Amino acid sequence: MTVLPPGALTDPAARAAATSDRSGRPGAEPLAVVRAVDVDHVVEVLRWATSTRTPVVTRGGGSGLAGGAVATQGAVVLDVAGLDRIVSLDPVDEIAVVEPGVITADLDAAAREHGLFYAPDPASAHLSTIGGNIATNAGGMRCVKYGVTRDAVLGLEVVLADGRRLATGRGTLKGVTGYDLTSLLVGSEGTLGVIVGATLRLRPVPVAEATVAASFADVETAAAATSALAAARLVPSVLELLDACTLATIDAAQGTSLSARGGALVLARTDGPDAASQASAVAAVLGATATWIEHTEDAARADELLAARRLALPSIERFGRALIEDVCVPRSRLAEAVRGIEAISAETGVTVHTFAHAGDGNLHPIVSWDPRLGDEVPEDVQLAADRIFDLALELGGTLTGEHGVGLLKREHARRELGDTGLDVHRAIKHALDPLGLLNPGKAF
Amino acid sequence: MTVLPPGALTDPAARAAATSDRSGRPGAEPLAVVRAVDVDHVVEVLRWATSTRTPVVTRGGGSGLAGGAVATQGAVVLDVAGLDRIVSLDPVDEIAVVEPGVITADLDAAAREHGLFYAPDPASAHLSTIGGNIATNAGGMRCVKYGVTRDAVLGLEVVLADGRRLATGRGTLKGVTGYDLTSLLVGSEGTLGVIVGATLRLRPVPVAEATVAASFADVETAAAATSALAAARLVPSVLELLDACTLATIDAAQGTSLSARGGALVLARTDGPDAASQASAVAAVLGATATWIEHTEDAARADELLAARRLALPSIERFGRALIEDVCVPRSRLAEAVRGIEAISAETGVTVHTFAHAGDGNLHPIVSWDPRLGDEVPEDVQLAADRIFDLALELGGTLTGEHGVGLLKREHARRELGDTGLDVHRAIKHALDPLGLLNPGKAF
Known part of the structure; x- marks a missing residue:
């Protein structure tokens, strides 16, 4: 048996805790977990890893959504959360x-x-x-x-x-x-x-902020309204979109009545010395097609309006297990993307809630299943997720706007990167980590 | 003799034109120049270069300030300026x-x-x-x-x-x-x-712009005033500083009287819907220590005020040959940097004009010499330039904020990157260009 690096924890609880993150896709039990106490300790662990050819998975808060930091077979998990100054x-x-x-x-x-x-x-x-x-x-x-x-x-x-x-x-x-x-x-x-x-x-810090919330009959109208903001050259500091499915689930979980106002909700924030006048301009654009609109400079009321976005994922997770996806498309194609996701949901019979950072074209389709089906991702759920990835690429987009590839999206990432792109990735990986010890099997 | 790639020009005029850029540091005559007609042509040239092991120097407008695109011995210059759609x-x-x-x-x-x-x-x-x-x-x-x-x-x-x-x-x-x-x-x-x-x-495009110009008794006071803008959390869209030496040279070349207003000039621009009120706030901060100040929303007058910055380099070049440097320091150390450059100029007897993108801490010290001394950079000028690089690194800064390393700053770049940094650069270079054909001897 290999001598472990200094400070290695091998107790079952520490090892089990390192097998998961917030992606819902478990990794494997690592050899050990090392909680780094300083940079010299990190150096020592990596020298040890090189000399013993042991893979190292670095871990922080464990809040990843793509399995990037979950432990893999035979690896040591290097936990750097304690380096927190x-x-x-x-x-x-x-x-x-x-x-x-x-x-x-x-x-x-x-x-x-x-x-x-x-x-x-x-x-x-x-x-x-x-x-x-x-x-x-x-x-x-x-x-x-x-x-x-x-x-x-x-x-x-x-x-x-x-x-x-x-x-x-x-x-x-x-x-x-x-x-x-x-x-x-x-x-x-x-x-x-x-x-x-x-x-x-x-x-x-911006000297002032203002917030606008607007409901729309459907998600196409809502997406078109967010595009109209871009066309009007307005630059909100927050621009979020929630679909009907998400609104219904928030209502069910939180006792709100968001769905009564419309089939899609847009939340926008403006900031800077002219936050209020910018918010008026945003409200004028959104109001042209909205079924309901509110516009406030009051911080407490703004928090209430933005709560819908904050509560979206917790509400969905209350009713089911979920794959949290993260595709990004050119923002002019946001409505097409939402419509395409709805079609995938209808065709596969899998529930997909969608909310989006609309200003970036970055959508979070939440592909969910009944928790009674167990922890493993069911086949139809995976199929729906795969079709959403395909859709994003077809629309000129990318698999992941901000969560990363991790374990979850490796196969699709290879397709997005292409053969030459993959070759270049491998060459750069080899240049910096010739033994392939750092987080093997992740990212690409 | 090697067969040259399709479209290769070997006439002396084409080859000579590729030996220089705007850095004043000539390269060597290339084997040939190829003006790319499309991407397939670029591919063809690079396949040819790989098969013949010929170095390739890519060139565009030829306006570089660090010698990055000048031809080197034995290389083919690949001119992509014609791909301009x-x-x-x-x-x-x-x-x-x-x-x-x-x-x-x-x-x-x-x-x-x-x-x-x-x-x-x-x-x-x-x-x-x-x-x-x-x-x-x-x-x-x-x-x-x-x-x-x-x-x-x-x-x-x-x-x-x-x-x-x-x-x-x-x-x-x-x-x-x-x-x-x-x-x-x-x-x-x-x-x-x-x-x-x-x-x-x-x-x-910002919906409105406003411009402020302010003169100060000396460059320390001017630099402190630009720091005060940062401390007041103002974010100008332009924030430039010109020293006394630069102002005197502009006056001599253009018949202006900038020096009469003070020993340093700050030019600031604000933009956005609140450009005018932001400019008032900027003027209030700068005005506290300025010897002269003007503040305008008129575009024509703004152009007149900003002309000093635009005319700085042409004015300096009218009287001498110049090395155009590009160090960057933490912006809180701008005044120290300017003072240090003045000391280097005094100690070496070499004229150094300094103007700066003050908001970024990015200084352009223009180290000049009498054109009658010839094209070669005189030894004392190089010494002054070297000491300015040292100063930037001592102040926690970098050799080059925006012009690049090219040929001019390679030795100093090695020092800034450090041994491990250099090793990693070489490994990445090898990963993408294992034969070392692309722009050899440049950048690091």
């Missing part, structure tokens, strides 16, 4: 330096003490770590205006598969020396290196 | 698909017909091509608010060294399938592949 936060340069285990919402809260915020806001912000957000290039509602995680990462501290330490990027707002290794590592799902530090860009 | 421009998705030879300003003009603009605005926008902008990750005045070229590139069409075609990225606003090969290629200075197409993000 905000090392520095410079309010003039608007830059924070953090360890990977910092909870996303905690960084945002720390920045707000200085009138700044951390823009990427995945729905899991209270559970997920910055390291995990970087590994998946996480998005969120605000990225329609403020960009995704990649846009917030200026530099990284990384430990390579062989234990060497690599600093990428810079501590300045611009810089073009060398290749953009920072962006290469962002979204690489733990397959190229272990992130042990990040230099992040913060942004000034 | 805007293939499509979708005003709803706010996306353009272009060939690499499109002139940057032409794309911007085409977008403006739809109420959109192309945000990256290098000073060379009327000469430089999109392909060259992508190869260097070009910046400009607007990137303080709208990001650099990388932030505008959603996907690329590339021909690899062996002639294989690779599509990276996507036609959607978000997407995380696979590694971010797009960002890896942006800024790779022609060393990883030949860009033959790009999918670019456009943005809505």
Whole structure:
């Protein structure tokens, strides 16, 4: 038996906990779990892994939706959640330096003490770590205006598969020396290196916000209204769409009556010194075809209006097991995508709830099944999910807008990347991790 | 003698033209120049290069400032400037698909017909091509608010060294399938592949603009005032700083009297529906320490005020030869950087004019010499430039904010990247271009 690295936990509870994330797709029991105490410990684990040829799966908050951080057979899980210090936060340069285990919402809260915020806001912000957000290039509602995680990462501290330490990027707002290794590592799902530090860009908190909610007869009309906002050159900071199926399920779970107002709901937020006048302009565009509309600058009322979006997934999960999908299409094709998903649901008989970051064309079709059928994804559910992936590619889109490929979407990712693309991925993987030790079998 | 690829030009004029760019650092005469007529032609040249082991230097507008596209000994120069079609421009998705030879300003003009603009605005926008902008990750005045070229590139069409075609990225606003090969290629200075197409993000034209110009007693006061804007959480769309030496030279060349108003000039622009009120807020902050200030919403007057920045480099070049440097520091250290550059100028006796994208901490020290000394960079000028690079690294900055490394900054780039960083660069270069044919000796 192999000697394990320092600090390795082999008790069944620790090993079992590392087999799952929030994707619902379990991995396998790892050899052991190591909770890193500092960067030297990470280096030590990777040197050990190289010398023993042991695969390493890096893990943070365990909130992933694609199986990217679940343990695999024979691997050691390297848990970096304990490296959770905000090392520095410079309010003039608007830059924070953090360890990977910092909870996303905690960084945002720390920045707000200085009138700044951390823009990427995945729905899991209270559970997920910055390291995990970087590994998946996480998005969120605000990225329609403020960009995704990649846009917030200026530099990284990384430990390579062989234990060497690599600093990428810079501590300045611009810089073009060398290749953009920072962006290469962002979204690489733990397959190229272990992130042990990040230099992040913060942004000034908008001085005001306003919120608009509008119901529409059906999802096509709603999607057309969101396209009309783009055509009017309005740039909301949040632009969400919920379909009839999702509204009905929220009503059933929460006792609301969203469905009574229309068959689709659009939620928009504007920000900046002219938030109110922008919101009026948004309301004028949406109001042209809406069945109901409300428009507020009151923060408490805005939270009530936005609650529908926040409660969508918990409401759906109350009634069934779910695959949370994440396709993205050109935003002009949003209505086609929603219609196509409805057709797939009708043809397969599988329930699909859809809500979307409409401003980005990023849809979350939630493909669900009766929990009495068990934990395994039923065949018809997988078929419906596969057809949704096909639809996204046909519409000129991508499999995953913000959750990553992980274990769930590998086969489809190969199709999206193409043969030459896959060859280049393998060559880059080999360049950084020649023994193939980092998160094998994930991402592509 | 090697048989040259189809369309190869070997006449002395074509070959000589490929030895220079706007860096003032000449390369060597190439074997031949090939003006690509279409993508198949590019593929053919690269297959030929692979089979004959001939280096290939890709070239666009020839407006580079770091020698990245100048010919090298024994190479074929692949000129893609003729691939200059805007293939499509979708005003709803706010996306353009272009060939690499499109002139940057032409794309911007085409977008403006739809109420959109192309945000990256290098000073060379009327000469430089999109392909060259992508190869260097070009910046400009607007990137303080709208990001650099990388932030505008959603996907690329590339021909690899062996002639294989690779599509990276996507036609959607978000997407995380696979590694971010797009960002890896942006800024790779022609060393990883030949860009033959790009999918670019456009943005809505701001509905209004306002401009503020302010003079200060000295550059420290001016730099502190720009920091005060950041501290007040104001986000101008342009924020430029010119030092006393630059103002005096503009006055001498253009007959203006900028120096009479103060020893440093700050130019700021705001945009959006609240441009005027933002400009008032900017003027209030700058006005607290300014010796002179003006604030206008009139476009013609704004152009007059911004002319100082536009005329800076042409004015300097009227009196001498110049190395155009491009260091970037954390913006809180801008004043230290300017003071340090002044000290280097005083100690070496070499004239250095400095102007800066102050909002990004990106300085352009122009290190100049008497044209009667000839084309070769004099030793003291090189020494002053080297000391400016050292200063930038000491201040936590980078060698190059937006121009690239090219030939000019290779030695210093190695220092900035570090040993492990360099190893990783070499491994990635080897993964994509194992024979080392693409732009050898450039970038790192």
